[in-house]
Each structure stands twice: as C-alpha cells, then as structure tokens.
Amino acid sequence: MATPYETFEYDVLVIGAGGAGLRAAIEASAAGVKVGLVCKSLLGKAHTVMAEGGMAAAMGNVDDRDNWKVHFADTMRGGQYVNNWRMAELHAKEAPARVYELEAWGAVFDRTKDGKILQRNFGGHKYPRLAHVGDRTGLEMIRTLQDHGIHQGITVHMEWTIVTLLKDGERVVGAFGYDRERGRFKILKAKAVVIASGGLGRAYKITSNSWEGTGDGHSLAYHAGAELLDMEFIQFHPTGMIWPPSVQGLLVTESVRGEGGVLRNKDGHRFMFDDIPDNYKSQTSTDPEEGWRYTQNDKNARRPPELLTRDHVARCINREVKAGRGSPHGGVFLDISWIKEKIPNAAEHIKRKLPSMYHQFMQLANLDITKEPMEVGPTTHYAMGGVRVNGDTQMSSVPGLFAAGECAAGLHGANRLGGNSLSDLLVFGKRAGEFAAKYAKENSAGQISDAQIEEAARQAIEPFEYGAKAGGSAEGPYQVQHDLQNMMQELVGIVRREDEMSRALDGLDKLWDRARKTAVYGNREYNPGWHTALDLKHLLTISEAIARSALDRKESRGGHFREDFPNKDAESGKMNIVIVKGADGSMQLRHEPIPAMPDELKQVIEEMK
C-alpha cells in the first residue's frame, strides 16, 4: 500500500532555522527563488538563541589595529592550522559586512562612547572583536534574522523533522520527513538542499546542547553520500555549570573571563598561569595586574591566561580536578566578584555586562555571582568537524547538497575560537543561500522514486511495529540514548586513549543492535518517544564517525587530546580525516592532504606571529 504523504516543491530547501539556516533562506529568497525552511522546534528557538558572548568581526571599533588579517591569523592559530584556509580568509574578510547588515535589519548592539558597535575581548582574539548585546547576543541575532526573514516570502515549516534525504542518481533532490504535531509524512522536493542543522552535543552526557543537537545534518549528509571531515575535533567548553546536578553542562559564557573573571583551584591559586603554550607565550601576560588591564581595554596590555583557547583552558581545568585541587563538586572556581577590589559599583557593572549569567546562577543555583565564585567544569559544546564543503560555495561532495554553520566543517580547524561561530553562521549561511539559489536556477527538478519514499516511510514506522509486537516488554529509546551518552562521555571524551576508543566502537555495535529494535508506544501525534527513537540513528552514526576519526588521529591537537599521543605531530598536521559511507554501507576513513596555502596568506600568518 502506498504511504500517504503531502508533497511540497521548492527551489531551495533549508533544513534548520538557527543563524545559518535563516541567513541562507534569506539570501536564497533574495535571489528570487522559492524557499522552504524546515525546523525541528518553533521558529526562533534554535540553539543559536543560547549563544552568549558575541560575534567576531574585525571592525576595529574599539582597537583600530584590528583588521581581517589579524582575525584570519587568530582563527588559523586557534585551529592549529588544519583549518580550511579559504574559509578562514572569507570569514575574516566578510564578517564585518554581515554584522552591519544585521544592524540594518534592526539588531541593537551595545555601543562604544562614539556611538559605534561595541566590541569585547574573547579567548584567542588578539583585539576586542566581538560585537555583542550583553551576554544574549545569540537571541539578538536569531530574533533579528527571524523578524527580517518572515517578510521575505520564505515558507516556514515549524516543528517538522527530516528523516532522510532523497536522491535522483548522484544528486540530492529533496527530503522526507514528518510534522511533529500530527506525525504525518511530508515530501519536500527541491533543486538544492542546504543543511544548517547545527551540532551533535547530545551524543555526550554533559553538554551545553539542547535536545535538538543530535547531529541530524551530519548524518543525513553522510547517508546521502557526502563526506564528513575532522569529526574527531569536538570542543569541550571549559566553563559549564556543574552544580546543581540537573543543570550540569549548561554554558557559562566566556565573557565572564573577557570581563575580568579569573579561574582558581580550591587553594585559591590562579592555575592558568602555570601552563601557557609556546605559540601563545608572546601574546599572554604572566602578570595578574597586566591581565586585568587587558580586560579593561588597555591596548598595551597582553591577555590573561584565562583567555587562552578553549581546548587548552578545558584541559587545564581537567588537570586541576584530576590532581585533587578541584572545587567541592568536581570543577574549579570561576570568580568575577573579585573585581569589586578594582572598580566601584562592581555588582551593578557585573549585572549590566553579564545579565543572563547573573539570572541563570541566581535562579538555578541560588548563587549571586556578584558576591561568590561559580563552580565550573568542561562541557561538550561544539563540533568543529562536519560536512566537507567547498569553501566558496558551501556545496558538499554531493551535487545539490550544501551545508553551513556548525554542521559544516573547515573554518575552525582543530579548535574554534569563541565568537567565531555566530560570524560563521552569517558569512557561510549567506554563501550557502546564494550558491544554492544559483544551483537551483541552473538545474531542473529531479525525479524521486516511489521505492525511496516507501523505504523511508517503512523505516520511520518501524519502532511502532516493534512496540505492537512486543506488547510493552521491549526497550524504549530513552535507555539506549542514555547509555550512548554515558559511553561517549567516558570513552571518547576530553581525554582519549586507543583502548577506550576501541571499546567504544564495540559498544556502538551493541547500541546499534538495540536501537534497531527500539519499541515505541502510543500514536504518531507529538510523540517524543518516537522522535527520540528516530534521532538515535543520527546519534549513533555521528558517534561512530567521531570515534573512528579520533582513534585514527594519533596526536593531540586542539579539541582532540590523546593521552597515548600527548604531543602534536607535524605529519598529522598536514592532513584532514575524511569519513564516507562505503558501497557496502560501512564507514570508510581516509586521509586527505591539506592543500597548500597561497603565499599571500602564508605571509599574513608570518606577519602576525
């Protein structure tokens, strides 16, 4: 029997409505093509909304020594030089225009004294570079894009989930999904598809990501034949909340440190001074007083070590805790309240600069950050790896399939700098939209076979059939998800070892077996058990990609730290790891040499050393 479904036809289909998806949809629509936008949640609730610190753009409003070259060099240094240099170049050059564009669409950034967009300090950025609104920049950005986008003729399908991409030969020509509200199937035909589905933090137990971060886009692209790149590079943000347990992982913005917050162990020692990496020594202060002056925009001061890159800070925290110098609940102390020694009305100042953090700790932990230090520890935050794309067009290795934002790889290399994500979303969201629209104009609609649709529908319904057969005795999806998260946290987390990761791969085989037999009860209308069951395939796919890549990279670099190979390896630094689905359905891995950088970019990096 043919499956009932509703069909929609677009020129460009965008999957995901965070910063990248919205920006892509706006751009494609402006190019005059018909655009559909699908999001798992309500519009404006995507994970972008949680971004706090700001978006990096070398506008030079606070320090006029800043320009695209410095930003480019900072991004490459932060990414340990395995970045896609073309993307890093485009990002640094185009970010300021994308910020100004937001202002033209109604965003209201904090201001400098002369009325320009204010910029703040952040880890790894040489000069104050982050345009921001207090510590709720992501909300400002998503709301601005949303409020602009709704007048651009884009069709938005809220609370729909895409289960699989549909192909015509080699080309992606649409997607199959369902609406969460009624559970009815939808076919979305499109000449070009942009994946902007965000991250995959839900593969881990402790994460700053919401339920949506299940790696859908990575997995959809992979199963459609696209290459995944650099999946071993996961960013563990150094400062997540650790107490009370129910908020474990919730992000504490880096702006706390940008505004002068310091990290201390249980003995009150500022341990970040103990270990400053060689390639940052010239930029980093060894004097607490100089570090403080840096946070107060003294142009002659160097940054305090708390503002080193996230991978490094996370590992230092980990080291302190393991050495028994941690805080009572297994983290370290992050203190902003100490600035009362330095400035009058410090409490008011903190509340104005970090309103969400004040609110978050007051409400969830009963702690006043203007009076007491916070307890923090690393939390899974961001995937540097993702769909391998062309740096200019954002098209993947599959024709008609584009990716932008967190689910795309390249810009950030082995470690992303804070603030480079929001600008990434805008710069490459725009590019993806532009080139997807161009592709759609140059290509006709594809054909989708009934067999593909029937198979997708069969797989989607399967969990209910297991439920009906088992009559209440079979395992539900939540336990499988829970066990996966614990395993990834334990075996493929912040510190990795060969034997543990091999165990993780065995564990994944067993979890796959369980996931295939997961039972779901009830009906298809807004059934979170069913949704969780379908997300498991994505989570398991990307977990396997992470584990295989991490096992293969026998060195430590950026977000990837191997206890058994604790140093950087020059040869490994010349390659990226590519994952692709083999003809037999198994996951294949290969090394891809990083293309040589043009001389003018090499020169920029030399100049900035």
Add this chain to the structure above:
Amino acid sequence: MKSVTFRIWRGDVTGGKLVDYTTEFSEGMVVLDIVHKIQATQANDLACRWNCKAGKCGSCSAEINGVPRLMCMTRLDMIPVEKPVTIEPMRAFPSIRDLVTDVSWNFLVKKKIKKFKPRAPDAADGTWRMQQEDIDRVQEFRKCIECFLCQDVCHVLRDHRKHDEFIGPRFLVYTAALEMHPLDTEDRIEELKQAHGIGYCNITKCCTKVCPENITITDNAIIPLKERVVDEFYDPLGWLWKIIRPKG
C-alpha cells in the same frame, strides 16, 4: 531522595484529564527535570516542548499550580511539593497534546506588524551611530524570549478571546521596540489603535508579573504606546497643529 507527585494534564484538543506520576527528586531540580524523568521512565509519549533548559529560548511555558511559568526556571524548592504539583498547558492557546499548545497565532500576528525601516546610514561607510543611553529601553524589550506567558495570562486573550482584535502584550512590546528604535522611521500608531487593539489593554499588569525576563511590559512599553496613540488621535491641540502647521 524525596519523592514528589506531578499531576500532569494529558490529552488533546478533544479533551483530557490530569494524571498523577510520582517520582524521586534531588537538590536543585527544576520542574522540567521531573517532566523529563517521567517522560523517560513512565510515559515515553508525554508531549512537552523544551530547548535550552536555561530560560533563554522560551519553549517550556506551562501553568504550574495555575501560575504561568517556564518549567526550566522553576526549582522544586520554590513550590510546595508536599501535595501534588499541577502541570497544565497554557490555557490561552488551543491544545495540541499534553503540555504542547498551538501557538501559531502569535507567529501570524507578528507578520502583520510593519517591519523595521531604518533611516539612511549616518556614516559614509553605511553604518549608523547610536548612543547607549538611547538604546537601553529598546534593549530591555529585545530581551523578550517569546515564551508567550504574557499572552497566556492576558485576560483580553485568555478570557475574552479577542485574538482577532488584539495583538496581546508580547506584540505590544515588539511594536514598542520598533517604535522606540532610534533608527526606525516607520509609523505604527494608526494600526496600534485600529487593527492591533491597544485600547483593550486596561493595564492590570498581569503580563509584567509573569515575564521571566522581567521586562516592565506595562509601564515601559504599553503605557508609552497608549500615550502616543492619545497624542495622535485624541489631543485637540495636536490635531489642530497638524492641520495648520506649515507644510514641507
């Protein structure tokens, strides 16, 4: 561990009932944690919306013991747990399932409000200049996370069902953010009075009380907008001035 009973509304647009679930809880847990725990262990198909779990996205709005709140920001030590805790969906909107309501009306309303229209850029490079003190008020309004709790509690919508004639506190705040934006050149006063029904608000301030972002909705947004409407339509001197003022 202590235990708590949650009395959760289960049902859809055709009707439903309150169902009791008892579970254990630990220090620092919020209402959403308990709902998730029940979902994972006792009722896999219990429908609820959530995203950030940090009071930033405004997805998990519900009525907790009859009070509109975010489930993620309501700690169990803020509410009595000796007797069953009632969790119901927002009642101003049609039910979809369990705690999930149909809030699509809000998205339609926003589309009807005239969009931001900036003045020409101030500087040759296409950028603008604004002073921080001139944007403080607008930034307060832009803190809104669109949880729609203010819409839920507003009696014009909840009790009188004036959804066709009144845009509700959320969109008065939205309009105020546009009207008070230093760069904006659009005029929304006429539509505020006519199509958007600002006159229905009789400033009972219920919306301000439930706002999880502590936006002073009534005092800072609605009342100044009402004053603008009055100035435009009911001020006889202003009216006369508009007729006799020199043109051009």
